[in-house]
Amino acid sequence: KNISRWRRFAIICSVSTLYRNMMSGIFKGIHIYLVEDGLNEPDKVKQLLREGEASSEYYYTDLVDVVVCDEPGGLGDVPSSNENSQTPPIVKSDWVVLSHKCATILTKEPFLLTEKRLFSGFTFCPSKLTKKDQDRLWAMIVFYGGTWQQRLDKNVTHLITMDTQSSKCRWLESHTSVNVKVITPEWVLDSIDGSRDWTRMLPISSPWIPNHQNVGGWSPTRVSM
Numbered sequence: 001k002n003i004s005r006w007r008r009f010a011i012i013c014s015v016s017t018l019y020r021n022m023m024s025g026i027f028k029g030i031h032i033y034l035v036e037d038g039l040n041e042p043d044k045v046k047q048l049l050r051e052g053e054a055s056s057e058y059y060y061t062d063l064v065d066v067v068v069c070d071e072p073g074g075l076g077d078v079p080s081s082n083e084n085s086q087t088p089p090i091v092k093s094d095w096v097v098l099s100h101k102c103a104t105i106l107t108k109e110p111f112l113l114t115e116k117r118l119f120s121g122f123t124f125c126p127s128k129l130t131k132k133d134q135d136r137l138w139a140m141i142v143f144y145g146g147t148w149q150q151r152l153d154k155n156v157t158h159l160i161t162m163d164t165q166s167s168k169c170r171w172l173e174s175h176t177s178v179n180v181k182v183i184t185p186e187w188v189l190d191s192i193d194g195s196r197d198w199t200r201m202l203p204i205s206s207p208w209i210p211n212h213q214n215v216g217g218w219s220p221t222r223v224s225m
Contacts, residue, residue, distance in 0.1 A: 009143045027052035033064040038071030045093045048100045110143045117145025125152050127161035127168040
């Protein structure tokens with residue numbers, strides 16, 4: 001059941017991207033109240049909403065369909081969606097950015113501001129993975145509240161790889177003070193599936209590099225779309 005939820009999310013993202021240049025006005029008819037305090041890249045978000053023909057509301061009223069906010073402290077008098085089922089959803093600005101990127105309105109579930117999800121607070125970085133596998137992993141991680149980035153920097157908490165000889169793994173091996181966990185793609189899948197304690201990292205043979213015999217097990221066919 002958990003796997004099918006992120007798979008639907010991935011299919012929507014991948015298929016709609018094919019028609020990105022054929023679509024416009026994806027936010028048309030949606031009344032959006034933007035909380036700018038603490039917003040990530042406010043100018044970019046406002047530009048995307050304009051391009052998507054959103055109806056921007058400058059005050060919180062009954063007309064608002066969606067509240068976009070990145071910091072709970074900036075909500076002010078906006079009631080929490082947990083307090084009243086009639087309150088519009090409060091989503092992070094990633095919902096705007098990724099909906100624009102995929103040229104369709106994505107489900108709001110993965111982007112709800114007040115909901116802590118399985119990978120909330122964690123940033124994942126791939127190393128030596130195929131684009132197809134990266135697309136699948138991106139969908140899993142984003143759907144469950146995590147952040148995905150290509151660059152290995154101080155924000156990364158987990159490095160996903162099948163190759164312990166990759167340049168990113170070797171960099172971590174030489175910088176043992178960097179607190180990055182090295183995991184396989186299978187670990188992400190099992191964490192979502194609930195068949196493994198998701199807080200447990202793989203056995204490692206050095207401060208950060210997994211033993212080669214423990215790296216196997218990633219089966220793309222298990223998550224084929």
